[in-house]
Amino acid sequence: MSKNEPQITPELIAAHGLKPEEYDHILELIGREPTFTEFGIFSAMWNEHCSYKSSKKWLRTLPTKGPRVLQGPGENAGVVDIDDGQTVVFKMESHNHPSYIEPYQGAATGVGGILRDVFTMGARPVAAMNSLRFGEPDHERTRHVLSGVVAGVGGYGNSFGVPTVGGEVSFHASYNGNCLVNAFAAGLADADKIFLSEAKGVGMPVVYLGAKTGRDGVGGATMASAEFDDDSEEKRPTVQVGDPFSEKRLMEATLELMKTGAVIAIQDMGAAGLTCSAVEMGAKGNLGIDLDLDKVPNREENMTPYEMMLSESQERMLMVLHPEKREAAEAVFRKWELDFAECGLTTDTLRFRIFHQGEMVADLPIKELGDEAPEYDRPWVETPKTPKLDNATVDAPKNLMDSLVALIGSKNLCSRRWVWEQYDTMIQGNTKQRPGGDAGVIRVDGTKKGLAFTVDVTPRYCKADPFEGGKQAVAESWRNLNAVGAEPLATTDNLNFGNPEKPEIMGQFVGCIKGVGAACEALDMPIVSGNVSLYNETSGEAILPTPAIGAVGLLPDVDVAIGNAFVAEHEVIVLIGGHGTQMGQSTYLAELFGREEGAPPPVDLELEKKNGTFVREAIRAGTITAAHDISDGGLGITVAEMAIRSGLGCTIELPAQDPHIAFYAEDQARYVVTCCKDTANALLAQAEKAGVQAGVIGLIEGDKFSVAGHGSVAVSSLSEAHENWLPAYMAQ
Amino acid sequence: MKTAILVFPGTNREHDMAAAVRSVSGKDPMMVWHAETEIPEADLIILPGGFSYGDYLRSGAIAARSPIVADLLEKAKQGVRILGVCNGFQILTETGILPGALMRNAGLTFICKETKLRVERDDTIFTSSYKKGQVMRCPVAHHDGNFFADDDTLKMLEDEGRVLFRYCDAAGEASAEANINGSRNNIAGIMNARGTILGMMPHPENLIEDLHGGLDGRGLFESLLEKVA
Numbered sequence: 001m002s003k004n005e006p007q008i009t010p011e012l013i014a015a016h017g018l019k020p021e022e023y024d025h026i027l028e029l030i031g032r033e034p035t036f037t038e039f040g041i042f043s044a045m046w047n048e049h050c051s052y053k054s055s056k057k058w059l060r061t062l063p064t065k066g067p068r069v070l071q072g073p074g075e076n077a078g079v080v081d082i083d084d085g086q087t088v089v090f091k092m093e094s095h096n097h098p099s100y101i102e103p104y105q106g107a108a109t110g111v112g113g114i115l116r117d118v119f120t121m122g123a124r125p126v127a128a129m130n131s132l133r134f135g136e137p138d139h140e141r142t143r144h145v146l147s148g149v150v151a152g153v154g155g156y157g158n159s160f161g162v163p164t165v166g167g168e169v170s171f172h173a174s175y176n177g178n179c180l181v182n183a184f185a186a187g188l189a190d191a192d193k194i195f196l197s198e199a200k201g202v203g204m205p206v207v208y209l210g211a212k213t214g215r216d217g218v219g220g221a222t223m224a225s226a227e228f229d230d231d232s233e234e235k236r237p238t239v240q241v242g243d244p245f246s247e248k249r250l251m252e253a254t255l256e257l258m259k260t261g262a263v264i265a266i267q268d269m270g271a272a273g274l275t276c277s278a279v280e281m282g283a284k285g286n287l288g289i290d291l292d293l294d295k296v297p298n299r300e301e302n303m304t305p306y307e308m309m310l311s312e313s314q315e316r317m318l319m320v321l322h323p324e325k326r327e328a329a330e331a332v333f334r335k336w337e338l339d340f341a342e343c344g345l346t347t348d349t350l351r352f353r354i355f356h357q358g359e360m361v362a363d364l365p366i367k368e369l370g371d372e373a374p375e376y377d378r379p380w381v382e383t384p385k386t387p388k389l390d391n392a393t394v395d396a397p398k399n400l401m402d403s404l405v406a407l408i409g410s411k412n413l414c415s416r417r418w419v420w421e422q423y424d425t426m427i428q429g430n431t432k433q434r435p436g437g438d439a440g441v442i443r444v445d446g447t448k449k450g451l452a453f454t455v456d457v458t459p460r461y462c463k464a465d466p467f468e469g470g471k472q473a474v475a476e477s478w479r480n481l482n483a484v485g486a487e488p489l490a491t492t493d494n495l496n497f498g499n500p501e502k503p504e505i506m507g508q509f510v511g512c513i514k515g516v517g518a519a520c521e522a523l524d525m526p527i528v529s530g531n532v533s534l535y536n537e538t539s540g541e542a543i544l545p546t547p548a549i550g551a552v553g554l555l556p557d558v559d560v561a562i563g564n565a566f567v568a569e570h571e572v573i574v575l576i577g578g579h580g581t582q583m584g585q586s587t588y589l590a591e592l593f594g595r596e597e598g599a600p601p602p603v604d605l606e607l608e609k610k611n612g613t614f615v616r617e618a619i620r621a622g623t624i625t626a627a628h629d630i631s632d633g634g635l636g637i638t639v640a641e642m643a644i645r646s647g648l649g650c651t652i653e654l655p656a657q658d659p660h661i662a663f664y665a666e667d668q669a670r671y672v673v674t675c676c677k678d679t680a681n682a683l684l685a686q687a688e689k690a691g692v693q694a695g696v697i698g699l700i701e702g703d704k705f706s707v708a709g710h711g712s713v714a715v716s717s718l719s720e721a722h723e724n725w726l727p728a729y730m731a732q
Numbered sequence: 733m734k735t736a737i738l739v740f741p742g743t744n745r746e747h748d749m750a751a752a753v754r755s756v757s758g759k760d761p762m763m764v765w766h767a768e769t770e771i772p773e774a775d776l777i778i779l780p781g782g783f784s785y786g787d788y789l790r791s792g793a794i795a796a797r798s799p800i801v802a803d804l805l806e807k808a809k810q811g812v813r814i815l816g817v818c819n820g821f822q823i824l825t826e827t828g829i830l831p832g833a834l835m836r837n838a839g840l841t842f843i844c845k846e847t848k849l850r851v852e853r854d855d856t857i858f859t860s861s862y863k864k865g866q867v868m869r870c871p872v873a874h875h876d877g878n879f880f881a882d883d884d885t886l887k888m889l890e891d892e893g894r895v896l897f898r899y900c901d902a903a904g905e906a907s908a909e910a911n912i913n914g915s916r917n918n919i920a921g922i923m924n925a926r927g928t929i930l931g932m933m934p935h936p937e938n939l940i941e942d943l944h945g946g947l948d949g950r951g952l953f954e955s956l957l958e959k960v961a
Contacts, residue, residue, distance in 0.1 A: 159783040161744025245786025424844045424873045426938045429748040
């Protein structure tokens with residue numbers, strides 16, 4: 001083994017994100033000192049990002065099975081049956097740390113990574129979303145990070161050619177030093193043409209495909225497993241650079257290659273690149289892998305085995321191919337002008353062996369690299385219950401309609417048009433509902449079917465009560481899918497938290513997981529894929545706990561889907577789920593009074609199920625003309641958004657007592673729907689029969705939003721406040 | 733009638749374009765890979781949108797040197813109908829088939845939204861299904877759509893009536909406010925002197941059925957496919 005290698009010192013061990021006892025475990029496993037390359041491989045496989053060592057214990061508690069689930073967590077993406085032999089393949093993944101350091105490339109490669117996960121399974125990507133969280137608007141880096149991230153998301157997705165159909169953007173001081181960029185992608189594949197990462201057969205060629213390997217991203221996964229400090233700027237070289245043009249060709253070549261029948265196993269090179277992909281394919285198939293690094297296409301000269309094994313250069317794939325189809329496979333990749341290099345073999349040794357310039361630079365037990373990764377049952381303390389807010393402390397606004405204008409033009413409720421107009425939302429020609437709806441909706445190409453997509457979480461709620469907050473994230477995605485008429489099928493989760501070594505942060509994590517699990521169970525929305533991002537802290541300050549939930553729903557007939565804008569004058573407005581009283585952690589208090597106080601609204605999952613099912617069925621029966629779920633900002637904001645999106649006004653009535661509470665309370669399991677006057681009574685009768693609380697609260701008319709007894713405001717004024725905030729902020 | 737759609741590495745709206753052709757003509761177009769040296773006999777050649785060669789160097793610049801382009805120039809000379817949309821328009825200017833250039837949007841960001849276009853003529857093979865002066869809805873999705881031509885070229889285009897579409901407001905006014913990307917004279921689409929080749933930045937192929945929320949883009953395909961039928 002090579003002699004000119006760095007000595008493995010305690011400092012080097014710490015710099016690789018390994019604990020001394022983890023290093024001892026390595027010594028025990030292999031019975032000798034590792035080579036520098038082997039050491040790098042271990043650090044890549046055993047960091048938090050790749051090994052899920054802090055989260056695994058809790059992830060196992062999530063419901064992951066269901067009649068429609070064909071592939072749950074553990075592969076590149078989850079696979080869900082959408083009838084007729086078709087499936088939707090989806091996942092969400094974070095790229096938080098790189099995006100804060102280098103916003104454009106960090107976000108771009110986040111999108112690239114998730115798209116690759118989807119087409120690695122054999123699915124052509126058909127929809128994308130993103131969940132973005134930034135610091136306070138007046139923080140010095142926020143504008144820079146926001147503009148770079150949005151440009152990066154767009155730059156990659158637009159060029160690749162996938163429509164962005166939904167997402168969320170929000171601001172909070174806890175993200176000042178650590179933004180969140182969670183990217184979601186979904187693709188379509190036939191159920192009998194799903195490709196997995198498990199290698200099969202001894203002596204099969206291991207083939208490297210795609211772009212060349214460079215020094216970019218060496219140690220990226222390790223960076224993503226540590227907190228930020230003041231020196232994080234210096235980590236810029238660990239951020240990868242994305243090339244959507246290569247990725248587009250890689251997708252076309254991969255999908256074309258799969259049709260030839262040449263592919264036995266496939267794994268994209270994401271975090272920890274060549275190491276992680278090779279180990280995964282071998283370990284899953286109970287096979288060893290021999291790699292010859294001299295055959296790996298390099299972009300730079302004199303790369304060491306350590307660098308090649310840890311590089312996170314983008315747009316690369318590793319495959320195990322049928323040897324007799326090698327030539328056909330190579331021809332496909334040459335056509336797309338991509339590298340194709342046979343660089344290894346599967347073996348029956350269960351060893352992961354790396355050769356470089358005639359020398360064996362690594363010889364490790366392949367199963368143990370993955371399976372024997374450390375797993376921790378980290379100490380945690382339950383987050384203390386926050387008492388329910390006393391509504392007597394909630395000040396009524398001087399003027400209800402003025403407060404509505406202020407709130408709908410506030411940083412977290414204003415229109416995100418400035419963001420999503422930078423994303424291609426209609427490419428592929430199947431988009432039915434672009435961003436701005438409750439859920440994005442696309443047609444399944446060549447069919448009548450539709451798919452709906454949403455991503456949600458309310459981190460303020462999760463901080464105050466992780467369990468209820470976790471439930472709420474799932475419940476809101478459930479509502480968003482029902483509100484367009486889609487049947488919720490399954491979810492993907494992106495769990496963003498602080499340092500798990502702190503018991504109170506681990507407590508947030510555990511609480512949220514329990515809540516997410518309970519809601520997914522009750523609402524029949526199993527988790528089929530996901531990602532955990534820990535150590536989202538800067539100088540000891542953690543982000544709000546942010547378990548983002550991406551959810552997918554099915555529409556048997558896409559034409560049945562409805563929007564959340566008023567449709568016509570003289571229709572009636574119906575409130576489903578009754579008036580609310582919960583003001584704890586409300587957007588009203590947070591945005592207008594700077595108060596993030598009290599317990600969040602509790603989530604009654606049975607009620608969610610009942611009300612959501614009722615709304616979905618009424619949409620499918622054609623009774624409801626528009627629907628919008630009630631979430632941030634309560635009833636007032638919900639109705640205002642329906643007015644703004646249509647340009648139509650309305651008059652509604654509020655209870656005489658504490659009208660401001662009814663207007664802004666964020667009680668769950670509620671919707672605002674509209675219907676024709678003629679059908680209103682039938683709708684109410686159906687609701688009564690179903691045990692669903694429903695009542696007419698107003699009428700669509702004119703061009704003003706009026707609340708009886710509280711005056712009115714022109715819809716154009718609401719619209720102006722809503723649309724102007726973000727462009728004005730970004731123009732500063 | 734036969735349609736050929738040229739596909740370059742990085743082209744990504746060829747399926748949208750094929751769907752539009754199929755929807756209006758009932759016939760499948762031929763997809764032609766850029767490395768071919770000959771375009772099969774076709775009545776209409778379409779260069780669809782996308783990011784050929786990743787937009788590296790300049791949008792359309794590398795695709796304009798693809799093997800297939802020699803035959804495209806030949807077919808253009810012969811008077812075969814050619815439609816270039818978005819990246820297709822950029823490629824047509826880079827090959828010199830159409831004059832001018834598409835620069836970065838004045839606002840510097842990618843723009844994807846629905847715009848309004850004023851149809852300037854209804855006596856061309858591209859616009860015969862519309863009415864002169866009609867305001868049509870049409871989506872755009874581009875980063876480099878800011879049409880530029882020098883004063884003489886611009887005057888020539890205007891004098892010869894070769895501007896077919898302009899960005900406008902709801903009233904049909906080609907105002908500065910309606911000019912989404914900074915194009916000179918609000919130009920969204922131009923044709924060649926013979927009236928056989930159209931280049932435009934907006935995407936009529938993305939507004940051809942109820943699912944898209946409107947049918948305004950169909951007219952262009954109806955005009956073309958009827959004329960070449």
